[in-house]
Amino acid sequence: MEPQVIDAEFTTSANFITKYTEQFLKTVGVPEDYISVVNLLIVLALAALVVYLLQKVVNWGVTFIFKRLHKITKLNIFKYAIKNRLPHYLALVVPYTFVINAIPTIFVDYKQLIGPCIKIADIYIVFMIIWTIMALVHSLANMLEEKTAFRHKPMKSYLQVIQIVFYIFGAVAIYSILTGHSATGFFAAMGAASAVVLLMFQDTIKGFVASIQISSNNTVQVGDWITMNKYGADGDVEEINLSSVKVRNFDKTITTIPTYALISDSFQNWRGMQESGGRRIKRSITIKQSDIRHLSDEELDEFEKFTPLAEFIKKKRAKYDALNKKLHIDSGSILKGFGITNCDLFMTYITWYLKHNPDIRNDMTLLVRQMPPAADGLPIEIYTFTNTTVWGDYEAIMAEIFNHLITAVRPFNLTILETVSSTDSLTVNLKQ
Structure with missing residues (x-):
């Protein structure tokens, strides 16, 4: 894009500098054939110095202003703007006017380079504008992430979509700069190559759709x-x-x-588990099935002295005695009919223990159940929830519960099955 109007004062000053440096080179004895090239290099160096200083001054000035505004308004948008280098990109945009006006003067002796250099400058400003806008968008996104409603949203997905859109606009602008054609031609070419584009960006497209669904659901x-x-x-x-x-x-x-x-x-x-405030325990201990038996009246009397089991034993004894009497079953017979087993009492004790454990949630499912008998014994499963979701605390609570239950089986004359090791076999043989 050719500049329509070039500032007259700027042009006059630039021409003066060009002529002055050219005269200076003649004075110091630079050969006539090299004066034009050396003069071009000097003017380019001076222009680069001006652009560098201008960029530094603008960067410092904008950063200073943003810091002051952040201090006065307490708005974090200014803090994030500095973090995302918005002042830096703004400072890179500002020298564009100087560069675009300086090109015709700098290359006055190389007019064939003026057009390409202006195109390069135009492409440069397209990139700078996109990066400036993206820095602003990132700053806004950082500020939104502080809000509770946006804290867990996939902001990076949205930013990448915005970035892709701006890159497409940038590609259209660069196409127009390089070819001199309108954006219509670009989209016509893209339409013809749509299959290739879809193949190249299939993961991005699927990811974009997935991000929307993940966010909405x-x-x-x-x-x-x-x-x-x-x-x-x-x-x-x-x-x-x-x-x-x-x-x-x-x-x-x-x-x-x-x-x-x-x-x-x-x-x-x-x-869901973390938000509920309770984490599930679902673990079993395996009881030796041959140890399960009916308890005698004397044994039940002893267990009834233990308050947590007393009410259960009284209710069950009354119920089973009535049933046995009704069915004419003698409690002294080989088959005792209805009766309380040591496993019944053990499971009742586990339930009582869990309900009175301060580390267990009583407002959530609490279940002690028998799983299907297996070759290695009868699994008694504990299904309950702790009052914490912290991993370390959860493991400690679970270990404490099962340590207690493993020791609690002995009064019920039950045995927990475990794989016999060679050391255990040796110990048994030595005892014999």
Whole structure:
């Protein structure tokens, strides 16, 4: 784009400098054939110095103004503008007017270079304007991230979309500068190559669609703990952008997942657990099945002395005695009919223990149940929730519960099954 009007005073001053340097070179004895080239290099150096100083002054001035405005208004937009180098990019835009007016004068003896140099300057300003706008957009995004409503939104995805849009506009502008044609020709060429463009940007397009769905459905947020076995991810989401989601695993490794995989594949999001304030315990202890038996009246009398079991034993004894009497079952027979087993009491005790444990949530599911018998014993499963989601505290609570239950089986004459090691076998043989 040729400058329509060149400032007369600027041109006069520039011509004066050019003629002065040319006269100076003649005075110092530079050969006539080299005067033009040397003069061009000197004027270019002077112009570069002016541009450098102008850029530094504007950068310092804008930075100073932004700092003052931040101090006065307390608006973080000015702090983020400095962080994202907005003053720097503004300072790179300002010298454009000087450069575009200086080119015809600098290359007065090389007129064939004026057109290409102006085009280079125009392309330069296109990039500078895009970078300036993006610095402003990043600053606004940083400010929005401070708001609760935007804190967990995939802001980087939105920024990348905006960046792509501006780069497209920049490409159109550069096409027009280089060819002299309007933007219509550019879009016509892009239409013909649309299949290639779609192939090149398929991941970006899918990522963009996925980002919108993730955001609108609130599927994943930055900071969520997710598990995705297909990609080996088990940790906190650190970043969501157009093409990928970055997860920092608990072993401090980084897993990168394609954004669109979060809507096409299944994964586990632990946010609900964290927001509920309770984390589930679902673990079993395996009881030796041959140890399970009916308890005698004498044994029940002893257990009834333990207050937590007393009410359960009274109710069950009354119920079973009535049933046995109704069905004419003798309690002394081989098959005792209805009766209380040591496993019944053990499970009742576990329930009481969990309900009275201050580390367990009583407002959530609390269940003690038998799982299907297996070759290695009868699993008794504990299904409950702790009152914390902190990993270390959760593990400590779970360990404390099972340590207690492992020791609590002995009064019930039950045995917890475990794999016999060679050391155990040797100990048994030595005792024999």
